[in-house]
Amino acid sequence: MTKADGIGASVKRREDFRFLTGRGTYTDDIDRPGQTHAHILRSPFAHARVKSIDVAAATAAPGVVAVFTGADMAADGVKGLPCGWLIHNKDGSPMNEPAHPPIVIDKVLHVGDQIAVVIAESRAQARDAAELIEVDYEEMPAVVDAVAAQAPNAPQVHGDAPGNLCYDWHLGDQAATDAAFARAAHVTKLDLVNNRLVANAMEPRAAIGEFDRATDEYTLITTSQNPHVIRLLMGAFVLGIPEHKLRVVAPDVGGGFGSKIYHYAEEAIVTWAARKVGRPVKWTADRSESFLSDAQGRDHSTHAELALNQDGTFLGLRVSTVANLGAYLSTFATSIPTYLYATLLAGQYTTPAIYCEVKAVFTNTVPVDAYRGAGRPEACYLIERLVDNAARELGIDRVELRRRNMVPASAMPYQTPVALQYDSGDFHRNLDLALPMIDYDGFPARRAEAAQRGKLRGIGFSTYIEACGIAPSNVAGALGARAGLYESAEVRFHPTGSVTLFTGSHSHGQGHETTFAQLVADRFGIPVDSVEIVHGDTSKVPFGMGTYGSRSLAVGGSAIARAMDKVETKAKKIAAHMLEASEADIEVKDGSFTVAGTDKSLTIGEIALSAYVPHKFPLEELEPGLDEQAFYDPKNFTFPNGCQVCEIEIDPETGVSEIVKFVCADDFGRVVNPMIVEGQVHGGLVQGIGQALMENCVYDARSGQLVTGTYNDYCMPRADDLPFFAVKYHEEALCTHNPLGVKGCGEAGTIGAAAAVMNAVVDALSALGVHHLEMPATPQAVWQAIRAARPSQAA
Amino acid sequence: MELAGSYRIPAPREKIWAALNDPEILGSCIPGCESIEKVSDTDFTATVRAKVGPVNARFSGKVRLVDLQPPESYRIVGEGSGGVAGFAKGDAKVTLVAETTTATTLSYVVDAQVGGKLVQIGSRLIESTARKMADDFFGKFCEQVGGEPAEAVPVESEPPTEAASAAWPAWLPWAAAVAALAVALAALA
Numbered sequence A: 001m002t003k004a005d006g007i008g009a010s011v012k013r014r015e016d017f018r019f020l021t022g023r024g025t026y027t028d029d030i031d032r033p034g035q036t037h038a039h040i041l042r043s044p045f046a047h048a049r050v051k052s053i054d055v056a057a058a059t060a061a062p063g064v065v066a067v068f069t070g071a072d073m074a075a076d077g078v079k080g081l082p083c084g085w086l087i088h089n090k091d092g093s094p095m096n097e098p099a100h101p102p103i104v105i106d107k108v109l110h111v112g113d114q115i116a117v118v119i120a121e122s123r124a125q126a127r128d129a130a131e132l133i134e135v136d137y138e139e140m141p142a143v144v145d146a147v148a149a150q151a152p153n154a155p156q157v158h159g160d161a162p163g164n165l166c167y168d169w170h171l172g173d174q175a176a177t178d179a180a181f182a183r184a185a186h187v188t189k190l191d192l193v194n195n196r197l198v199a200n201a202m203e204p205r206a207a208i209g210e211f212d213r214a215t216d217e218y219t220l221i222t223t224s225q226n227p228h229v230i231r232l233l234m235g236a237f238v239l240g241i242p243e244h245k246l247r248v249v250a251p252d253v254g255g256g257f258g259s260k261i262y263h264y265a266e267e268a269i270v271t272w273a274a275r276k277v278g279r280p281v282k283w284t285a286d287r288s289e290s291f292l293s294d295a296q297g298r299d300h301s302t303h304a305e306l307a308l309n310q311d312g313t314f315l316g317l318r319v320s321t322v323a324n325l326g327a328y329l330s331t332f333a334t335s336i337p338t339y340l341y342a343t344l345l346a347g348q349y350t351t352p353a354i355y356c357e358v359k360a361v362f363t364n365t366v367p368v369d370a371y372r373g374a375g376r377p378e379a380c381y382l383i384e385r386l387v388d389n390a391a392r393e394l395g396i397d398r399v400e401l402r403r404r405n406m407v408p409a410s411a412m413p414y415q416t417p418v419a420l421q422y423d424s425g426d427f428h429r430n431l432d433l434a435l436p437m438i439d440y441d442g443f444p445a446r447r448a449e450a451a452q453r454g455k456l457r458g459i460g461f462s463t464y465i466e467a468c469g470i471a472p473s474n475v476a477g478a479l480g481a482r483a484g485l486y487e488s489a490e491v492r493f494h495p496t497g498s499v500t501l502f503t504g505s506h507s508h509g510q511g512h513e514t515t516f517a518q519l520v521a522d523r524f525g526i527p528v529d530s531v532e533i534v535h536g537d538t539s540k541v542p543f544g545m546g547t548y549g550s551r552s553l554a555v556g557g558s559a560i561a562r563a564m565d566k567v568e569t570k571a572k573k574i575a576a577h578m579l580e581a582s583e584a585d586i587e588v589k590d591g592s593f594t595v596a597g598t599d600k601s602l603t604i605g606e607i608a609l610s611a612y613v614p615h616k617f618p619l620e621e622l623e624p625g626l627d628e629q630a631f632y633d634p635k636n637f638t639f640p641n642g643c644q645v646c647e648i649e650i651d652p653e654t655g656v657s658e659i660v661k662f663v664c665a666d667d668f669g670r671v672v673n674p675m676i677v678e679g680q681v682h683g684g685l686v687q688g689i690g691q692a693l694m695e696n697c698v699y700d701a702r703s704g705q706l707v708t709g710t711y712n713d714y715c716m717p718r719a720d721d722l723p724f725f726a727v728k729y730h731e732e733a734l735c736t737h738n739p740l741g742v743k744g745c746g747e748a749g750t751i752g753a754a755a756a757v758m759n760a761v762v763d764a765l766s767a768l769g770v771h772h773l774e775m776p777a778t779p780q781a782v783w784q785a786i787r788a789a790r791p792s793q794a795a
Numbered sequence B: 001m002e003l004a005g006s007y008r009i010p011a012p013r014e015k016i017w018a019a020l021n022d023p024e025i026l027g028s029c030i031p032g033c034e035s036i037e038k039v040s041d042t043d044f045t046a047t048v049r050a051k052v053g054p055v056n057a058r059f060s061g062k063v064r065l066v067d068l069q070p071p072e073s074y075r076i077v078g079e080g081s082g083g084v085a086g087f088a089k090g091d092a093k094v095t096l097v098a099e100t101t102t103a104t105t106l107s108y109v110v111d112a113q114v115g116g117k118l119v120q121i122g123s124r125l126i127e128s129t130a131r132k133m134a135d136d137f138f139g140k141f142c143e144q145v146g147g148e149p150a151e152a153v154p155v156e157s158e159p160p161t162e163a164a165s166a167a168w169p170a171w172l173p174w175a176a177a178v179a180a181l182a183v184a185l186a187a188l189a
Helices: A018-022 A072-074 A123-130 A172-184 A227-241 A265-277 A289-291 A377-392 A397-405 A428-436 A440-452 A471-479 A511-522 A550-577 A604-612 A674-695 A748-766 A779-789 B011-020 B023-029 B117-146 B169-187
Strands: A037-041 A048-054 A066-068 A114-120 A134-139 A163-172 A186-194 A204-211 A217-222 A246-248 A282-286 A300-310 A314-326 A353-362 A456-465 A487-493 A499-505 A531-534 A585-589 A593-594 A601-603 A627-632 A641-651 A656-665 A727-728 B005-010 B033-038 B041-052 B055-069 B073-081 B087-098 B104-115
Touching: A037 A123, A037 A265, A037 A289, A048 A114, A066 A123, A066 A265, A072 A114, A114 A123, A114 A265, A123 A428, A163 A172, A172 A300, A172 A314, A172 A353, A172 A397, A204 A265, A217 A265, A227 A246, A227 A265, A265 A282, A282 A604, A289 B117, A300 A377, A300 B005, A314 A377, A377 A397, A377 A456, A377 A748, A397 A428, A397 A456, A428 A456, A428 A656, A428 A727, A440 A456, A440 A641, A456 A748, A487 A511, A487 A550, A499 A511, A511 A531, A511 A550, A511 A779, A550 A585, A550 A593, A550 A604, A550 A627, A593 A604, A601 A604, A656 A674, A656 A748, A656 A779, A674 A727, A674 A748, A727 B087, A779 B073, B005 B117, B011 B023, B011 B087, B011 B104, B011 B117, B023 B033, B023 B041, B023 B117, B041 B117, B055 B117, B104 B117
Parallel strands: A037 A282, A217 A246, A314 A353, A499 A531, A656 A727
Antiparallel strands: A037 A114, A048 A134, A066 A114, A163 A353, A186 A300, A204 A217, A204 A282, A300 A314, A456 A641, A487 A499, A487 A627, A585 A593, A593 A601, A641 A656, B005 B104, B033 B041, B041 B055, B055 B073, B073 B087, B087 B104
16 A cells, blocks of 8 residues: 555655765855854853953954954844744733843843854864953842742843743633632642753754855855744844845754754854955854753743542643743744643643643743743643642542543544644544553553562653644734744656755754655655755745744645645646646546546656657646645644653662653654654653653752753763653544644654653652652652652661 | 861961961962962962863962951952853851961861853862862961871861752852862962
């Protein structure tokens, strides 16, 4: 059934040969003629007034071409970095949007904030010269914790954001939710922190700016997930360069996880400076800079309450969250703790009344924005932790409690009380698949066996649903989005029948060069090797919103499908003319265009040749060529969903948790390449497990210094921390509103995993009376929890 | 945060007090000291090359002595800057207690902050580096002042004032670093 190269085939990733043999071309691999090197001087203080900056010695240092400060940029008319989503407060007033200059003018707001840029002949010379810049700082008290930032006497990060508040927002029906709590037989309450994370893409950010004096054209080569968005934001808002004079290229990019969505100061700095010095300017972050300048993720403090009936029916959910946005508004920061978080609080359940309020707060820390999952892992974590605790408190089996409250497949489409309408999903089926994989019935015996070995064994469930492919644009616009959320594609058949496919989405690890080629191969019956995928260059691709939020296939793939529809429609007309038949009689199957009931047939390749060598061509009716473009704006979000189960064993003597088994059963809609999907799930799971057990970004509360600024202190998961994952999926609840029936898989693993792991950890410790543990559940934290729970035995 | 230490030095208190105010002695005892200069009776500047893990930098320090109570105690307020390597600032209270006419206990309590690359990269190593610098300093100091090695007196260090973070008590290395630098700087005094 599945074609060798078509939809459903595990075609090996075509891009891997170049990546695995070191032939990728990343931004830092590119050198431009006459190139200079930029080094950015960063603040060692979390909060300080900059009284003066003396760049004289640095300017005179060997090899230095120029030194620029924030004042130089401001004097040249450079504006601040814009925020892409306007949130309104409860009272309808707009959020506070403080200035975000690419280089600070008179005040640094976090350790790592940009003070000045040195441009020199070599990277080393730029770095050495930066040491000669004398900055007179007047240090000010810093605040790093979002809750502490709300205290009346807390240091104020911005002069124009009183109380450090960006916005005070809410969603849902408060009165209905309060009423639900008033009649509840039981209320489960939980305070939890969703710990701050560093994205840690393997490739650090880099950027090269270039200016052509002959044409007045700028080029920015950058590590971006969405070059067109960068062109729009930097061109229109920061530097005032019109689109037709600005080309943005994002070549091979080594991982993003959200952190390369945003428009960063360094992009504007190198582009602006390239014109000032008249030579290309290149900047590449070192790992320390990545820790201090890449947008970070999560960082929520939440109080949540779930109201239940005696039989375990969910009646209401009440959530109050304080979200840390860091020192400045990163591009999409404001949308993460609101429309990508509170809207997901129904989860897979029929909870009829939900009310969520979110205060977003500025602190003297690196800005926070989307990180794989972006808001949805935070929602999933709090729902699933609450559900587990509720089950324990009511004495109801965790699986049973979930099943009692799940939205049944028959209720689709299902309108949640928090704005979203789920188009499809069969949540019970996910559980039906997962339970045998983990052998849930055999768990008590495994726990007893582990106890004989002195180990604490726990099992944790997480059911998740996410909203991917943010859309439609008009709805997002009404909610404050300042950009469209469609995607473009162009399918260009060449005369000999090969295809170049231009997509506005961007591949930085997702395997688009394979998956997208499979879409074309499947439709037109040509081998994937006849399809070239072009992405990441605003001078080649018509337009694009890039890749994030698991949108590439759901939105970008749908645009490709639409462009292929147009190709097929035209090809059919050409075929009818060539075969001297009526267009209505042409049947299309696997790239063959056949006159119904005859053996008269043409391949797409033959039609393409005719389109470019139009000797026998309906020139009076059609233009030559076979090259079609489509923009696709989705009707709704897509809703990938699934169930993850984690089984864990804890050594009470050391507090070390070992994940002994981890299974997932997912619904991603139609799966194009099962191998790539499984790889995406694996990667996602590892990032979720990392958050639950290891990763934690910590700032010193007093000084605001980042104390987890290296891999010595910021613990990343490694292969030997992880089990073999068992991953299954079903295709029984396809997306109903996009042409491919696809939902997206990029973030799923991360969204569910932290909850599954922490539910397993708490389950293992629950016999000791531990009912909650904050992430990450490091051996130290687990050991302390065990010791606190049973002091006599620990003594 | 605080970091404290105590040394028993086989010399009379007045002699130690004088040595603690002698830039030449201090300069020869501070590990990595490249220069030391007495700007006024209470102000010193010094340059110290210090290596904390992978961060190797030259720190320029300014130190001021305050609350002088000769020959019993003083407080050192100082700051050192290592350029992009980071900075340290803080104050150290140094107390001399005469145990006998020929032996004195020197105690210090340091409260400090360290920032920049020093913290980001070397934070786990700062405490051990600080301890070692302190031990090296007092070892040499005692040899110069007392003619024999100092004896470290076990001191109960202050418990953490904040709840330990999930990762590790962040204040600890900073405190320790100060010790190093403050002691080094103190030494300058």
